[in-house]
Amino acid sequence: MSFSILGTGSALPSRVVTNEDLSLLVDTSDEWIKTRTGITERRVCTEESITELAVQAAQKALEDSGCSADELDLIICATMSADYTTPSMACVLQMQLGASCPAFDINAACTGFLYALDVAAGYFARTADQKILVVAAEAMSRLVDWQDRGTCVLFGDGAGAAVLGKGNDLLAIQTGAKGNISSLYAENGWGNSPFHKQAEGDVASGCSSYLHMDGQEVFRFAVTSMVQTVEQVLDEAGLAKEDIAWLIPHQANIRILDSAISRLKLPKEKCLTNIAVRGNTSAACVAILLDEASRGGKLKKNDLLALTAFGGGLTTGACILRWSR
Ligand SMILES: CC(C)(COP(=O)(O)OP(=O)(O)OC[C@H]1O[C@@H](n2cnc3c(N)ncnc32)[C@H](O)[C@@H]1OP(=O)(O)O)[C@@H](O)C(=O)NCCC(=O)NCCS
The missing domain is CATH 3.40.47.10 (Thiolase/Chalcone synthase)
Structure with a gap:
């Protein structure tokens, strides 16, 4: 169940x-x-x-x-x-x-x-x-x-x-994390604590709270993890790549998607994307793309969907879902 x-x-x-x-x-x-x-x-x-x-x-x-x-x-x-x-x-x-x-x-x-x-x-x-x-x-x-x-x-x-x-309808799901601060982080400040002491060289102090990113490192991680996690959930569900009707991936960079799709040997048309007009909305990407695909009439009853995402943490996740609506 x-x-x-x-x-x-x-x-x-x-x-x-x-x-x-x-x-x-x-x-x-x-x-x-x-x-x-x-x-x-x-x-x-x-x-x-x-x-x-x-x-x-x-x-x-x-x-x-x-x-x-x-x-x-x-x-x-x-x-x-x-x-x-x-x-x-x-x-x-x-x-x-x-x-x-x-x-x-x-x-x-x-x-x-x-x-x-x-x-x-x-x-x-x-x-x-x-x-x-x-x-x-x-x-x-x-x-x-x-x-x-x-x-x-x-x-x-x-x-x-x-x-x-x-x-x-959830046929397989996997989540993972590879603890890492340097590739992608946004830190919280210490408020006005009169007791906080800023240590020299401490990553978690003195920086701005904005998002910091090592783009190329995240890029490499993203491609590898997308390929691995999709293959893992397919294995877990006992399915082949050809069984996937639609890949619904995190929208971080079209070049990440192109590279992962080619390594997965999936036809490009099976990969849904809205990055051109939405950019990267972080956790919301896959949820928005799923809704747009559903409302746009793309998803047919019993289609098998592969959802996959990666992000700060560094975290990864993928699942296989049957669309039974
Ligand atoms: C960020 C990213 C688009 C950068 O693309 P890239 O091809 O790796 O570019 P580089 O970082 O090598 O930078 C190349 C040059 O473009 C410049 N550049 C960076 N951003 C730029 C911009 N918006 N406009 C113009 N030039 C820019 C850089 O300063 C660099 O200039 P230099 O060669 O003079 O030093 C890409 O690395 C990426 O998408 N990474 C993954 C990010 C991601 O997925 N984040 C979310 C995770 S959930």
């Missing part, structure tokens, strides 16, 4: 930020961003809060599933950029949706949606839970340094959600 996806939803900020817009902020160009990343534009929060987008995505997923908020047994949010450190985004969502179930956030960076699905599968196996809402929502515009051309061109904001019901 695992789960089935009963409904999906997503929500984006209204402001489109183009590559041209960014070339007015930092020394970059539309040509560089497009050829090196595949991104043309992304959505960025202006007046919307990320909680508002999470609520909208959740409401759409509930509507799509035909479930009401009071039927929910659990809410899990995957985020590293919530409006509050406490309460969790999931608790704010619970209040705003009018649900009354337990609610908590998880942080697995860009792999958050996959981790949340894995946690949900555990709840379905261990408890009498019937309906779980999983939301992945990120305001990456809060974390990036808008003066750093190496990172600010890559990310966008958005939210995706899925309502899960007890079922048998």
Whole structure:
């Protein structure tokens, strides 16, 4: 017994930020961003809060599933950029949706949606839970340094959600982590503690709280981990690559996707992507792409989907899902 996806939803900020817009902020160009990343534009929060987008995505997923908020047994949010450190985004969502179930956030960076699905599968196996809402929502515009051309061109904001019901459609899932601070990190400050002493050379002190990234190292990790995790979950499910109808991967860089697809020997047409217009919305990427594919009529009953993601941590995750709607 695992789960089935009963409904999906997503929500984006209204402001489109183009590559041209960014070339007015930092020394970059539309040509560089497009050829090196595949991104043309992304959505960025202006007046919307990320909680508002999470609520909208959740409401759409509930509507799509035909479930009401009071039927929910659990809410899990995957985020590293919530409006509050406490309460969790999931608790704010619970209040705003009018649900009354337990609610908590998880942080697995860009792999958050996959981790949340894995946690949900555990709840379905261990408890009498019937309906779980999983939301992945990120305001990456809060974390990036808008003066750093190496990172600010890559990310966008958005939210995706899925309502899960007890079922048998999760055929395999794997999550992993390779503890690493230097490749991708954003640190918390010490507030105004009069007791905190900044140690010389201490990575966790004195730096800005913006996202720092070693792009080439993450690139290499991303390609290798995408290939390995997809092969692992296929093995676990007893399936071959040809059985996959759609690959639904994390959207970090079109060159990462091209490279991984070619190593996996999958036809390019089987890989869904929206990076050109969404950028990297971290944990929300896979959830938004899944919802857009569903609403766009791409997914057919009994299609086998391979979801895969990687991110800060360094974390990885992949699963095989049957689309039974
Ligand atoms: C970040 C990334 C796009 C950079 O692409 P790249 O081809 O590796 O580029 P490099 O880092 O080698 O930089 C090449 C040059 O472009 C420059 N450059 C970097 N960003 C630029 C930008 N936005 N516009 C113009 N030039 C830029 C660099 O300064 C460098 O200049 P130099 O040669 O004079 O030093 C790429 O490494 C990447 O996508 N990495 C993975 C990131 C990722 O997945 N992050 C999210 C994980 S969830």
